[in-house]
Amino acid sequence: MLINLLIDTAKAIVAVLLVLNLSAVLLWFERKGSALIQDRIGANRAAIFGIGRRLGMPNLGVTNTFVADPLKMFTKEDFVPDQADKFLHALAPFLSLFPVLITFAVVPFGDRLIIGSRVIDLQVCQLDAGVLYLLAALGVGVYGAALAGWASNNRWALLGGVRASAQMISYELAMGLAIIAIVMTFGTLDLQDICRQQGSVWFGWLPKWGILYQPLAFLLLFTAGIAETKRIPFDMPEGESELIAGYFTEYSGGKQAAFMLTDFAEVVLVSALVTTFFFGGWQVPYLHPDGLHFPGVGPILLPNLIVALLGVVAFGMKVVFFCWLQILLRWTLPRFRYDQLMYLGWKVLLPLGLLNLAATAVVIVALG
Amino acid sequence: MGVGVFAFLGTLAVISALGVILQRSPVHSLLALVATLLALSGLMIGLGAVAIGFLQAIVYVGAIMVLFLFVIWLLNLQRDPGEPGRLAVKFFGAIAVAALVAELFAFFVRAPMSPMETSSSYGSVDRLADLIFSRYLVAFEVASLMLLVAVVGAVAVARRWPGDEARPNGAVGADRPVLQQARRA
Missing domain, CATH: 1.20.120.1200 (NADH-ubiquinone/plastoquinone oxidoreductase chain 6, subunit NuoJ)
Structure with missing residues (x-):
């Protein structure tokens, strides 16, 4: 009983820490990556004793991003505007971050790990209605940005909040339709089960990943997911050339850091969802619970610990790849206009999603 | 639980x-x-x-x-x-609330308090889907049709029709029956 509780706690802590740390790494990656794309040097301040320079390395900005900036953020004055709604102003950053973090409870990050007679499923919470939980948590996530804008008593912030909530509601529809197509394909709402079903192969060599069943749903989910993260090209809620900084204009210090962290956690979330639904989650091609089964070659047997670890590493690598892709998109594409955003959401993605759903239904019925 | x-x-x-x-x-x-x-x-x-x-x-x-x-x-x-509300509003409001509480009380006193026998799949997504798409299919479809009609109706009432632009403040349909607009569409 107690040991089960400890295992569950450990899984929850590991999942949350992974997301938070990956978010911090993404911040560093975004700074240096954007500098690379724009032919700048990027973050290069605040070295400790110049260790890197003495070793002949360029300043990578690691101290800058991981030590100096967080210190600066959390020691800054926490400014609250005079006429603001103090309670909601303080609540909004947490209301923004919390729903994103709890979403990872149903995302499986590995297969079963067997220690002695104990079987540990590498998923924080096994839930039959996992997809519904996911959609509910995403729905609650709208309030953070919306209330931040309203509580700040600032017209730019309010405009940003209105834009954020309208955008997130619009794109949640396309996201939901893409996820429903996947649910119809695999016939389950349990994310771990969806991952397991992507483990077998076609023709003896082609892994049955979701992207091969639902390529259109992948595009829909990825596009709508990027819109949910509220980053360029979908960053109208913050649009600094129009709205100063949008819904978090009046935030400083740690609360502003919470909003920034939310953005990066959402990037990780979108990557995790795309990986789980379309790229096999923790599946490594040809890796079965007892070892590697390459087509045409005899099985290479591996112990369970290695197999489980390989799964976790594969999941991590796929997630990092899609994070990288999102950062690349963010520094490549220009910002949409607001009417273009609404046009894309309601007149392109939504009809495509419905069409995809109808086509999926027809195919499922035709194949029996 | x-x-x-x-x-x-x-x-x-x-x-x-x-x-x-x-x-x-x-x-x-x-x-x-x-x-x-x-x-x-x-x-x-x-x-x-x-x-x-x-x-x-x-x-x-x-x-x-x-x-x-x-x-x-x-x-x-x-x-x-x-x-402060008007005295009459408060008075009749209090009576209405008291009546509601009494009614709820009477209902709960008579309600069966023994736990109902339910299967383990009761309330799950599968079970709900089975009922919606077999026994209650017609009711389910009629309900969704009604929602669709309501949405179309709301759009028809709220939308600006050609010729409405000249009207200041865009007070659409304020002086014209909605049906007449719908017929023109």
């Missing part, structure tokens, strides 16, 4: 429901309503109605309450100044 969890969620639901009517600011009331709905969906999930519980969170909290927020913003509702 453990008694502790039930008591916690139930208390949360009651307190936040009181918050809905006791707050002066409409946005605070709305947030209290969101908390009530989340507590209720937690109770439903704990009692086995998993599908309904999550759907309530998705539909009400994730969509409808956000639209309420938009209405509050766009109508620019301010804090309720808390004017």
Whole structure:
């Protein structure tokens, strides 16, 4: 009983820490990556004793991003505007971050790990209605940005909040339709089960990943997911050339850091969802619970610990790849206009999603 | 569901429901309503109605309450100044509330308190889908058709028709029957 509780706690802590740390790494990656794309040097301040320079390395900005900036953020004055709604102003950053973090409870990050007679499923919470939980948590996530804008008593912030909530509601529809197509394909709402079903192969060599069943749903989910993260090209809620900084204009210090962290956690979330639904989650091609089964070659047997670890590493690598892709998109594409955003959401993605759903239904019925 | 969890969620639901009517600011009331709905969906999930519980969170909290927020913003509702109501309103309001409480009390006294026998899959998504798509298929489809009609009707009433641009303030349909507009479409 107690040991089960400890295992569950450990899984929850590991999942949350992974997301938070990956978010911090993404911040560093975004700074240096954007500098690379724009032919700048990027973050290069605040070295400790110049260790890197003495070793002949360029300043990578690691101290800058991981030590100096967080210190600066959390020691800054926490400014609250005079006429603001103090309670909601303080609540909004947490209301923004919390729903994103709890979403990872149903995302499986590995297969079963067997220690002695104990079987540990590498998923924080096994839930039959996992997809519904996911959609509910995403729905609650709208309030953070919306209330931040309203509580700040600032017209730019309010405009940003209105834009954020309208955008997130619009794109949640396309996201939901893409996820429903996947649910119809695999016939389950349990994310771990969806991952397991992507483990077998076609023709003896082609892994049955979701992207091969639902390529259109992948595009829909990825596009709508990027819109949910509220980053360029979908960053109208913050649009600094129009709205100063949008819904978090009046935030400083740690609360502003919470909003920034939310953005990066959402990037990780979108990557995790795309990986789980379309790229096999923790599946490594040809890796079965007892070892590697390459087509045409005899099985290479591996112990369970290695197999489980390989799964976790594969999941991590796929997630990092899609994070990288999102950062690349963010520094490549220009910002949409607001009417273009609404046009894309309601007149392109939504009809495509419905069409995809109808086509999926027809195919499922035709194949029996 | 453990008694502790039930008591916690139930208390949360009651307190936040009181918050809905006791707050002066409409946005605070709305947030209290969101908390009530989340507590209720937690109770439903704990009692086995998993599908309904999550759907309530998705539909009400994730969509409808956000639209309420938009209405509050766009109508620019301010804090309720808390004017004392008229005596007659208070008097009849108190009588109505007392009658409601008495009715609820009478209902709960007679309600069967023994736990109902339910199968383990009761309230799950599979079970709900089985019922919706077999026994209650017609009712389900009629309900969705009604929602569709309501949406189309709302768009027909609110939309600007060609020729309406000249009208100041865009007061569409204020002086014209809606049917007449729909016929022109």
